[in-house]
Amino acid sequence: MSGVQSIERAFAILEALAAGPAGVTELAELIALPKSTVARILGTLADLGAVERVDQSTDFQIGQSLAGLAGVSSAAATMVVAVRPVLDKLASEIGEAAEFSVPEGYLIRYLIQVESPSPVQVRDYTGLLSPLHVVPAGLCVMAHWPNEELERYLARPLEAYTAKTETRPAHIRRRLEGIRQAGWAWQHEEFAEGISSVAAPVFDQLGRIAGAITVHGPTYRFPGSRRSEEIARFVCDSAQRFSVRARTPS
Secondary structure, eight states, X not given: OOHHHHHHHHHHHHHHHHTSOBOHHHHHHXXXXXXXXXXXXXXXXXXXXXXXXXXXSSOXXXXXXXXXXXXXXXHHHHHHHHHHHHHHHHHHHHOSEEEEEEEETTEEEEEEEEOOSSSSOOOOOTTOEEEGGXXXXXXXXXXXXXXXXXXXXXXXXXXXXXXXXXOOHHHHHHHHHHHHHHSOEEEESSSSTTEEEEEEEEEOTTSOEEEEXXXXXXXXXXXXXXXXXXXXXXXXXXXXXXXXXXXXXX
16 A cells, blocks of 8 residues: 555545544445554554544544644544533433534534434434524524624525424524523424424633534434423533533634
8 A cells, every 4th residue: 555545545534533433344434445444544543643542432533632733623623522521421311312513604513423322313413514593503603693693694595494494584583582591492393304402502711602512302202201491401501511621713
């Protein structure tokens, strides 16, 4: 294998891990390489500190040494590494999938998702881009925009993902006011039929909106018999605790 080819393959692995932790088998499928090759490259990257194992699991994630080198990409990677324990705890205690997302202009990208412990899973949305108004994480971001930015967004055609997606500017404004007061946002089947979600904003140390933590699950069981406000407060408390460590790309 040539030096250039080795670099290209190592970069492909790092690019895949930037979307979230993964194991050798998953990485081999994603980048169409033999598992033995992926394992060998991961070993080298781990020796360099570019990747590291997730706790005691077989999954790998971007390493702290690499996260300190590369600007915007490294900032996202650092947040993924830092938020993983928060999401693990949320998924375990609430019993549904937990994820972290960051705004990209008028879109929001899901950087990492931790699966529900339930045998019935929702789709993994890691890497997905969505319009802000369609998901509760995006609404949390919009709720902390300056009014001028909000009005520019609402002046655009707003896409509906389901029949329940709210696209009326006046209703969205009222909803955002409620989110600012409560500290969280619920949505039921506005992003996808059969899916309910609750999100809370994450702020950096300068008080700027950095993203949001979301918990979502099938509507038939989430929130289920539990009080929506109790679940929302738990997500909000987790987001607030993580906010003190969050960083936004500069």
